[in-house]
Amino acid sequence: MDHLKLDNQLCFPLYATSRMITRIYQPLLEKLDMTYPQFLVMLVLWEHKKLTVGQIGKKLFLNTNTLTPLINKLIDKKYILKNRSLEDERIVFISMTKAGKELQKSASGIPECIVNASGMSADDIQTMKILMDKFLENASRNYYLESQN
Amino acid sequence: MDHLKLDNQLCFPLYATSRMITRIYQPLLEKLDMTYPQFLVMLVLWEHKKLTVGQIGKKLFLNTNTLTPLINKLIDKKYILKNRSLEDERIVFISMTKAGKELQKSASGIPECIVNASGMSADDIQTMKILMDKFLENASRNYYLESQN
DNA sequence: ACTATTTTTGTCGTGTACGATATAATCTTA
DNA sequence: TAAGATTATATCGTACACGACAAAAATAGT
The missing domain is CATH 1.20.5 (Single alpha-helices involved in coiled-coils or other helix-helix interfaces)
Incomplete structure (x- = not known):
């Protein structure tokens, strides 16, 4: 049963390291009033300016059930905006506010x-x-x- | 701002891969009626038989605020047991039930x-x-x- | 044109993570 | 030996993740 030993696993250090990284980011991101997943949304928006919820999800491998509440929190903070598409009313475009754009400098x-x-x-x-x-x-x-x- | 691009980050693929792994485990662990974090607790207990809550936490890098509810769920499933130490009443020992031990074969x-x-x-x-x-x-x-x- | 299907986003319930705090038992030390 | 500090575990509140499902808009097929 050697492959069931914690020390012989790849998945466990990967899982632990991922959580550790969130913890390392936390005090740095606290100054920008955001969490690590929220920071990831900002990252893709700094790069692409305007994306649909689905496009952000595809880049971050996150479904809308995670993404929507996360986006709503960034909207509450006035960092991003929602705009429904005029051609296709199902689609919601997300873009940065001025405040959101300005955060990029502090985050660099x-x-x-x-x-x-x-x-x-x-x-x-x-x-x-x-x-x-x-x-x-x-x-x-x-x-x-x-x-x- | 190149280091702010998603593609240039190490942390993001680490975070995404960790979640992906949980997703890969899920259908396999569903048959054992447990989640990936619950499986990790079982892993350390298959290896060490009897540990305190704190010792499990140290091995998994998890604090008791995460571990206690997780352990309680495994107790509900009758896979593990709690026993308070007689010498030091603060300490809780966790060990496997017969059913818990038998799961190891299916998990190997x-x-x-x-x-x-x-x-x-x-x-x-x-x-x-x-x-x-x-x-x-x-x-x-x-x-x-x-x-x- | 009208129904069925697909697409896009959203809601809900469950299960982690984790900071802050609580509680009880033990230890320290004056 | 009694007050204060420390230790082990647990509780609470907030924020993800994600499966299951819902709702509305667009598209396809007849």
Whole structure:
């Protein structure tokens, strides 16, 4: 039963590390009054300006049942806006407010802080990223549900 | 602002992959009537037979505010037991029931399923595990709170 | 045109995570 | 040995995740 030992598992350190990262981000993001998942929504919007709820979900691998409440919180904070499409009334476009755009400057140093906090070499970080992207691509091909595509 | 692009981040694929793994486990663990975090508790108990709540928490990097309700659910399912220590009444020992022990056999094939589902080579899996363990060790040294030690 | 299906977003219930706080038992130390 | 600090566990409130389902708009097929 060796493969049932915690130390022999890949999934567990992955799960623990992911939570650890949220914890490392927390004090930095607290200054911007947001959580890590909220920060991820801001990231894609800083890059793409205007996206539908579904497009954001596809980029973050999140369904609307998670995304909608999360977006509503960012709207309450006046960082983003909702606009229903005129051509297709089902579609909701999300875009940044002025306040939201201005946050980007304050946030620009955050990713570097995390890398430093991890104490990993640039090489190790790069390798991890490549492997993680590969894992994610493989797994999402098989396990990312159609309902979300 | 390149380091603010989603594609350039390490943390995001880590977060997404961790969730993806829970999703891959879900149909397999459903047959054992448990969730992934509940499975992790079972893993450490299959290995160590009898542990305090705090010892389980230290191994899984989980505080009692997460662990207690999770443990209570496994007790409801009759997989584990609580026993208060006689020498120190604050301490609660957790151990397996017969039914809990018997689950180990049914669970023994699960980790392999996950590796297969990931479509990664054994080498890549090994490298990921080494790097993840390293990241976790570094990060936990700095961010795992004293209250949990 | 009209019904059935699909698409897009949203709501609801359950189960983690985790900070803040509570509570009871033990230990410290004056 | 009694007050104060510490330790182990538990409770509470907030915020994700996600399966199941709902609702409204658009599209397809007849």
